[in-house]
Amino acid sequence: MCSWTAAESDMVVKNRLVGFLLWQSILSSLIFLAFTITIVSWRSATAIFVSFFSFHLSQLLFSVSLSTVLSPQTKFRRILPVLLTAAAVSGSLSAVSFCGFNGRVGFKGFASGLFYASFYVYKRRWVLQFPIIQRPLFFSFKMGIPSAIIRALKLSAAAYLFSVLLLVFLPHHFSTDLKLGNFFTQHIISYAACFSMFLCWELTHHLHQVLHTKRFIFAPPKGSAAAETNPSEPLLATLEECSPASPLKYLAYLDLCMVCENNVDYWRRAAFFEETGETYKRVAAVCLRPLEQLASKLVQGFECSSDDKIFSISDQLQSPTNPRQNSKCHELVNDFQVYTWSARALASLTSRSRKEDRFGVAQLSGSNAAAISTLIACLLAVETLMGKKISLQPSHQLMGAFSTKSATFSTGRRDVRTGKRRDDPLYSKAYAMADVLRTSIYGIVSAFHHEMLNSAKAGLLEKDWITSSKPPFGTRELLLQKLHLFLDFQAS
Numbered sequence: 001m002c003s004w005t006a007a008e009s010d011m012v013v014k015n016r017l018v019g020f021l022l023w024q025s026i027l028s029s030l031i032f033l034a035f036t037i038t039i040v041s042w043r044s045a046t047a048i049f050v051s052f053f054s055f056h057l058s059q060l061l062f063s064v065s066l067s068t069v070l071s072p073q074t075k076f077r078r079i080l081p082v083l084l085t086a087a088a089v090s091g092s093l094s095a096v097s098f099c100g101f102n103g104r105v106g107f108k109g110f111a112s113g114l115f116y117a118s119f120y121v122y123k124r125r126w127v128l129q130f131p132i133i134q135r136p137l138f139f140s141f142k143m144g145i146p147s148a149i150i151r152a153l154k155l156s157a158a159a160y161l162f163s164v165l166l167l168v169f170l171p172h173h174f175s176t177d178l179k180l181g182n183f184f185t186q187h188i189i190s191y192a193a194c195f196s197m198f199l200c201w202e203l204t205h206h207l208h209q210v211l212h213t214k215r216f217i218f219a220p221p222k223g224s225a226a227a228e229t230n231p232s233e234p235l236l237a238t239l240e241e242c243s244p245a246s247p248l249k250y251l252a253y254l255d256l257c258m259v260c261e262n263n264v265d266y267w268r269r270a271a272f273f274e275e276t277g278e279t280y281k282r283v284a285a286v287c288l289r290p291l292e293q294l295a296s297k298l299v300q301g302f303e304c305s306s307d308d309k310i311f312s313i314s315d316q317l318q319s320p321t322n323p324r325q326n327s328k329c330h331e332l333v334n335d336f337q338v339y340t341w342s343a344r345a346l347a348s349l350t351s352r353s354r355k356e357d358r359f360g361v362a363q364l365s366g367s368n369a370a371a372i373s374t375l376i377a378c379l380l381a382v383e384t385l386m387g388k389k390i391s392l393q394p395s396h397q398l399m400g401a402f403s404t405k406s407a408t409f410s411t412g413r414r415d416v417r418t419g420k421r422r423d424d425p426l427y428s429k430a431y432a433m434a435d436v437l438r439t440s441i442y443g444i445v446s447a448f449h450h451e452m453l454n455s456a457k458a459g460l461l462e463k464d465w466i467t468s469s470k471p472p473f474g475t476r477e478l479l480l481q482k483l484h485l486f487l488d489f490q491a492s
Contacts, residue, residue, distance in 0.1 A: 008234075012216060012248065012251075013247070013248070016211050016212055017067060019211055020063070020067065020207060020208055020211050020212070021060070021063060023207055023211075024059065024063050024204050024207060025056060025059070025060075027200065027203050027204070027207065028055065028056060028059040028200050028204075029052075029056070031196050031199060031200050031203075032051075032052055032055050032056075032097075032196075034196075035098060035192065035193070035196045036048055036051075039098075039189055039192050039193075040098070040099075040189070047100075051097040051098070051100075052097075054093055054096065054097040055093075055094055055097035055098070057093065058089075058090040058091075058093035058094040058097065059090070059094070059200055059204070061086050061089060061090045061093075062086055062087060062090040062201060062204065063204055063208075064086075065082055065083050065085075065086035065087070065090075066083070066204065066205065066208055067208065068082060068083075069082065069083045069126045070126050070127075070128055070208060070212070071126060071127065071128065071245060071247070072127065072128045072130075072245070072247055072250040072337065072338075073127065073245050073334050073335065080121055080126065083117050083120065083121065083126070084114065084117040084118065084121070086117075087113040087114065087116055087117035087120070087201075088110050088111075088113040088114040088117065089110070089113070090113055091109040091110055091111075091112045091113020091114070091116065091197060092106045092107070092109040092110040092113065093109070094109055094113075094193070094197040094200075095108060095109025095110075095112070095190075095193055095194070095197065096109065098189075098192075098193035098196060098197070099189055099190065099193050104167065105190070107163070107166070107167070108160075108163040108164070108167070108190065108194075109163075109193075109194075109197070111159070111162060111163035111166050112156075112159040112160065112162070112163050112194050112197070112198075113197075115155075115158070115159040115162050115163070116155060116159060116198060116201060119155065120205075125205065128209060128212055128213055128247065128250070129209060129213065130213045130250070130254060130337055131213060134214065134215050134258075137210060137211070137214060140210045140214075141206065141207060141210050144206040144209075144210070145203070145206075148199065148202035148203050148205075148206050149199065149202075151198075151202055152195055152198040152199040152201075152202045153195065155198050155202075156191065156194040156195040156197075156198045157191075159194055159198070160190065160191050160194050163194075212247060215251070215254055215255060215258065216251045216255060217255060217265075218234045218235035218238055218251075218252055218255050219231050219232075219234060219235065219265075219268055220234065222267065227267075230271075231267070231268055231271045232268070232271050232272060232279050232282075232283070235252055235255060235256060235259075236279070236282050236283065236286065238251075238252040239252045239253065239256065239286040240282070240286060244335075249338075250337065250338065253337075253338050253341040253342065253345070254341060256283070256286070256287075256341070256345050257341040257344050257345040257348075259345075260344070260345040260346075260348040260349045260352070261344060261345070261348045269349075269352070269356070270356065272349065273353065273356055273357045273358065273359065273361060273362075274359075274361075275359050275361075276361075277359070277361030277364065277365050280353075280357075280361045280362060280365065280367065281361075281365050281367065283349065284346065284349070284362075284365075284367040284370065284371065286342075287342045287343075287345050287346035287349070287371075288342075288346065288370060288371070288374050289342075290335065290338050290339055290342040291339065291342055291343060291346070291374050291375065291378045291472075292374060292472045294335075294339050294378055294381070295374075295377050295378050295381045295471075295472035295473040296472050298381040298382070298384070298385055298473065299381065299472070299473055301385075302384065336429050336432070336433065339378075339433060339436075340432075340433065340436045343375060343378070343436050343437055343440045344436065344440060346371050346374075346375065346440065347371070347375065347439075347440030347441070347443045347444050348443065349362075350362065350367070350368055350371045350372075350444050350447075351443050351444050351446070351447035351448075352447075353368070354447050354448060366467065368444075368448075368465070369464065369465050369466060369467045370467050371444065372441065372444055372465050372466070372483065373465075373466050373467040373471055373479055374467075374471070374472065375437055375440055375441050375444075376441060376471075376479045376482050376483060376486075377471040377472045377473040377474055377479060378437055378472070378473070379434060379437040379438065379441065379482070380473050380474045380478060380479075380482065381472075381473040381474075382430055382433050382434045382437065383434060384473075385426075385430050386427075386430050386431065386434065390474070390478065438491060438492075441486055441491070442486060442489075442491075445483075445486045445487060449487070451464075452464075452465060452483075452487055453487065456484070456487065461480065461483065461484075462476065462480050465483060466479050466480055466483070
């Protein structure tokens with residue numbers, strides 16, 4: 001947990017969980033009532049009440065298990081078997097609530113729940129996907145309803161067939177217990193119950209995504225004493241001390257990115273440039289740390305490949321033979337959202353420091369050089385992962401001399417390999433990350449273009465804009481040549 005304070009951190013999570021369970025119960029009630037009125041209106045009031053209670057109990061079990069396993073990271077979590085068990089039990093209880101107590105109905109619900117949970121795990125749907133555009137909760141939820149209905153229709157049809165096929169292997173006396181009228185009525189009611197259950201789960205999943213990816217403002221109320229003295233402390237404490245997999249840390253990076261990029265919270269961004277420079281150093285450090293970790297992990301993955309052919313790392317995009325190497329490089333997929341927010345926030349803050357930094361703390365602290373060096377080093381590492389060959393040109397060809405070109409393959413083989421790569425999530429994430437990094441670097445270069453050109457003419461570009469320490473990837477000469485390409489607006 002975080003020291004900002006533990007009670008406040010717990011309150012953020014608790015409030016969102018309570019809100020999620022409250023709205024989930026309302027959705028479940030509406031769906032249950034719609035099913036009861038249209039399908040099984042012949043039931044007695046007592047039976048409907050008991051079914052309503054048991055159905056809510058099953059949905060509560062599924063919702064709690066969903067809240068337990070959902071995470072911003074894509075790493076397979078050991079607690080996911082809990083979701084498989086909870087979905088199977090919840091499915092059995094929901095089916096009995098809809099269709100009445102019966103062994104056959106309960107088994108079909110159990111099989112349908114297990115089928116849904118298996119699909120959920122296979123598609124890695126436990127990962128919290130933060131939206132590109134933050135909308136009001138109502139509109140965000142409304143936008144996902146049509147896709148939830150369509151997915152529920154498809155999944156319920158597949159799950160229903162799956163459960164029916166399983167019944168073939170059951171003993172004859174168990175498979176013929178159900179008597180709900182004629183054959184067609186029986187299957188219509190059973191399928192409607194399966195669809196209603198899956199629709200509840202799809203809407204529950206979507207609601208959880210909407211509520212838990214909504215931006216949280218890590219700042220005291222504007223005009224309060226804390227806002228006047230140290231408004232950045234809640235945000236920085238969360239970023240510095242929360243565990244890497246904590247949803248709060250992801251929310252904090254999202255908040256930081258929006259503060260740096262937008263002018264709505266200008267007073268919060270202005271507080272980063274306070275006179276002592278300590279706040280700016282802390283902000284720059286929390287932005288640099290994920291990018292440095294990304295470059296270091298990619299380097300570890302590269303080192304697992306052959307030493308004499310380091311750029312052949314793109315081979316792992318098709319058929320990785322080294323599990324350790326693959327896991328290191330797939331770190332890009334695992335924390336992609338944090339890496340993009342860090343790069344965007346760092347670039348935006350560095351660019352805005354040119355006009356908003358009244359005390360010059362960004363330049364004096366060396367944060368500008370650290371920012372451009374780390375962003376370029378990360379870009380080189382990601383481009384190497386994409387299969388591009390990096391070569392250092394002679395010093396007399398410095399301007400525009402940095403060469404990044406695709407690894408050499410025969411034409412036919414390259415086409416086949418490229419087709420395979422595009423099906424891999426690492427391929428798409430690597431290209432997306434490279435785009436984010438290039439855009440971020442160009443943002444800084446555009447803001448300081450005049451100053452950088454003057455430094456280049458005076459031979460001081462490396463001294464002013466490349467950090468003196470060893471970069472996380474490549475060499476200072478490589479970084480300098482890549483920076484020249486950006487100055488010429490030729491980096492691609």
